[in-house]
Amino acid sequence: MGDTVPLYLGSWKGRILEAIAVRNIRDWRGLLTYTQLTRENLNTALSELYEVGLISKNDEGLYWIENKYVYSQYRSYFDNASQTTEPLIQHEDKKILDVRKTVPKEDDISKWVTKWRDFKNLTFSLDARHFFLEGTYIDDLSKDLIRQAKKEVLLVNPYIEQCHLSNTLIDATENNVNVIAITRPIYEEDKYKDEKEAYHESLKKRRIQIYYDRRIHAKLLVIDQRIAIISSMNFIVSSTGGSSWEAGMISIDESIVNSVHKTIHQLLTRLKRES
Numbered sequence: 126m127g128d129t130v131p132l133y134l135g136s137w138k139g140r141i142l143e144a145i146a147v148r149n150i151r152d153w154r155g156l157l158t159y160t161q162l163t164r165e166n167l168n169t170a171l172s173e174l175y176e177v178g179l180i181s182k183n184d185e186g187l188y189w190i191e192n193k194y195v196y197s198q199y200r201s202y203f204d205n206a207s208q209t210t211e212p213l214i215q216h217e218d219k220k221i222l223d224v225r226k227t228v229p230k231e232d233d234i235s236k237w238v239t240k241w242r243d244f245k246n247l248t249f250s251l252d253a254r255h256f257f258l259e260g261t262y263i264d265d266l267s268k269d270l271i272r273q274a275k276k277e278v279l280l281v282n283p284y285i286e287q288c289h290l291s292n293t294l295i296d297a298t299e300n301n302v303n304v305i306a307i308t309r310p311i312y313e314e315d316k317y318k319d320e321k322e323a324y325h326e327s328l329k330k331r332r333i334q335i336y337y338d339r340r341i342h343a344k345l346l347v348i349d350q351r352i353a354i355i356s357s358m359n360f361i362v363s364s365t366g367g368s369s370w371e372a373g374m375i376s377i378d379e380s381i382v383n384s385v386h387k388t389i390h391q392l393l394t395r396l397k398r399e400s
Contacts, residue, residue: 137162355373
């Protein structure tokens with residue numbers, strides 16, 4: 126991936142720009158399906174992109190990115206994924222430039238999980254596009270997936286403290302992956318307040334975006350909008366080190382993954398507006 130994080134990446138507008146620039150999805154219905162936004166939210170984001178002059182729509186109802194720099198940001202950022210489409214851009218002079226780049230293949234994650242399963246000598250099936258893991262296996266898979274991420278790691282977890290699992294978030298940023306975490310704030314009465322705050326600051330210095338919401342209780346992890354983990358596991362030593370028994374469901378079903386992805390981004394948008 127490129128070194129520069131694209132404008133609006135991780136927001137409603139960013140998902141639209143990614144769809145147009147990387148996926149070559151340029152019609153309204155296609156954008157609705159890909160972004161998993163509501164109709165109202167999609168129209169709001171499109172209007173905002175119109176207002177700042179980033180997109181336009183031709184007579185056939187297809188959307189174009191008008192800003193060459195923003196288009197190049199998205200193309201460069203997703204440059205290392207595997208090819209499936211041939212995106213188009215319409216420049217200010219309305220000439221169309223055909224650019225062959227790369228985006229992840231839909232079945233790549235399935236193949237990777239199958240290899241991981243075989244290496245661990247596990248027997249779960251991917252036929253249903255979901256599977257169950259418990260104990261150290263869910264910790265191992267989470268670590269490996271975060272390290273394998275190509276573009277984005279989305280994490281919702283009430284507790285993020287220094288441990289091997291949390292440190293893999295740093296590994297992801299070293300691969301120029303966009304890492305966003307939503308967690309509970311650290312309270313004044315916390316016995317290890319200073320230590321936890323110092324760790325969070327160290328994560329932020331490594332370009333990990335951390336947002337706080339005291340209501341967080343869910344444990345969600347989405348990698349590259351391709352695989353989602355919904356589990357009991359916290360990002361703390363006692364949870365990942367085997368002191369407590371953890372379990373969860375993993376899904377590679379596109380509709381499920383997109384639903385979790387959409388929910389996290391909606392939460393993220395609300396937190397940004399409240400901040």
